[in-house]
Amino acid sequence: MNAKKAATLALGILTSVGGFFDVGNIATSVQAGAVFRLQLLWPLILGTILVIFLVEMSGRFAAVTRQALPDAIRTHLGFAAWLGPFLILSLVHFLVLGAEIGGICFALHLITGLPVPFWALPVAALTWLFLWRTSFSAIENSTSLLGLVTLAFVVAAWLHHPPTGQILAGMLPTLPHHDPVRYWFMAVSLLGAVISPYMFYFYSSGAVEDKWDDSYIGVNRGVAFIGMGFGSVISLAAIVVAAVVLAPRGIQVDDYHQAALMLTQAFPFWGFVLFAASMAIACLGAAVEVALSMAYTTAQTFGWNWGEDLDPREDTRFCLIYTGAILGSALLILFGVDPLKLTLLTMAINAAVLPFIAIPFLLLMNDRKLLDKHCNGWISNGITLLTVLLSIVLAVVSIPLLIKGGS
């Protein structure tokens, strides 16, 4: 491996670690730990295994074909076959973007005490400016490197000396000890937060932006396995901290104010600031990625020019999509939608729409004409099939649980 690829791998791992954690992970992990202590670590482990394979596949696909996923699905399976999944994906992108913007607004509310809706338009303007003024690599590297502040959760978990036996036991699926409806709703939401469809659509477009070719397959594998693997440790740590700090006090997390207290015992003076900073940076990084992912997907679906590194005059429609998406999602927060409720709703929807997103992906990954020797092997196919089956079960379960558990 040459020096450039080694640097790409190292940076890729760092950005995956820093970029893994977003508002969905914060909300679902903290709620799961606060209510079910260490019992819900298994959906996170399962989701991480699945997302590692999905991200690896989307990177491999882009490196071999030099096409991003929506582009390839439209070209090879037809516009009609892609239209349904595209519309569903656009709705999910929009809601996730709203949840991320809500997360940044809440972090600013924590620091300043000003109402959450007050921050909606300034945050939208900041996110938009970030996209308008910077290049793809600047966005990817700056937000994700700053996102390493979320490692505060890992340090806090370590400082609390959590029970190792219970952590290991929580990694195996078990039936709930109490409140089964809420337990399954949270398991669904945790999975939805980890297997966010935007993540692998963004990743494949990013690989095309970075001009990957098949010599990057090893780098891609390293980034997916090591980066995502370590990234999930942050979510795991958030569950552990909530389990040892909030649960024994009887604090469930029905509002982000309750979550904001979780680092204050490990870091008596800085804990509150670290929580707000982690939330703001993680959500800003994710908001930028989701807005870009939405613009990538739309442009690739309709065959428009696209690229974050292009001058806006060369891809006007691409820029208009992320501008409109940011403004529209910010309006949700401006008009008083609760950021936590929006996040939990979005994560359950994420889980429900996975079959629509994963099936076309699976078909492409088995196309020998496209991928030749880089086609999916039995392990990748087995994992993706498991993802599809799991997503169908999740889709069935998440709808009633959304009504019951999310109410």
Place this chain on the structure above:
Amino acid sequence: MWNFFSQGLRPLLRTALAVAAGLCLACSSHSPEEKLLDTAQTASSWIATLRMTGEQWGANSVPTSFVKTTVKAARADLEKEAEDAAESKAPPELRDPFHQMVTEAESAGDRLWRAAEANDRPGVAREVGRLAALQAGLDALRKRHGEGA
């Protein structure tokens, strides 16, 4: 591909929707007592939050503005829970003490905020103590009725 979506996915979706509808129905039946106990759990969680907020303010770990916004958020939820309790058809031996405790928690939250704003540390510590007693009382009430529900 189109055939797969139209012929393979539609029956699957129909079955999924039928199962989802069944689960919805199964999830929707709760007695008034169970509903109030669920509400009591949320109230207890908010009381615990106010208590921890007061403790952390006393330890200089959270700013006064956070105490204010947390009390405001807690108050909004506790007010709704007090209304739910007033309208509940749960037995009076559960409903009435619960309603009283939630109302007391609202007042304790307000006093906590005023004490923090006035930088009155003994006042904050006093409210933290009151909130701890309220939480213990509410949990005992939940336990007593939860076992029989």
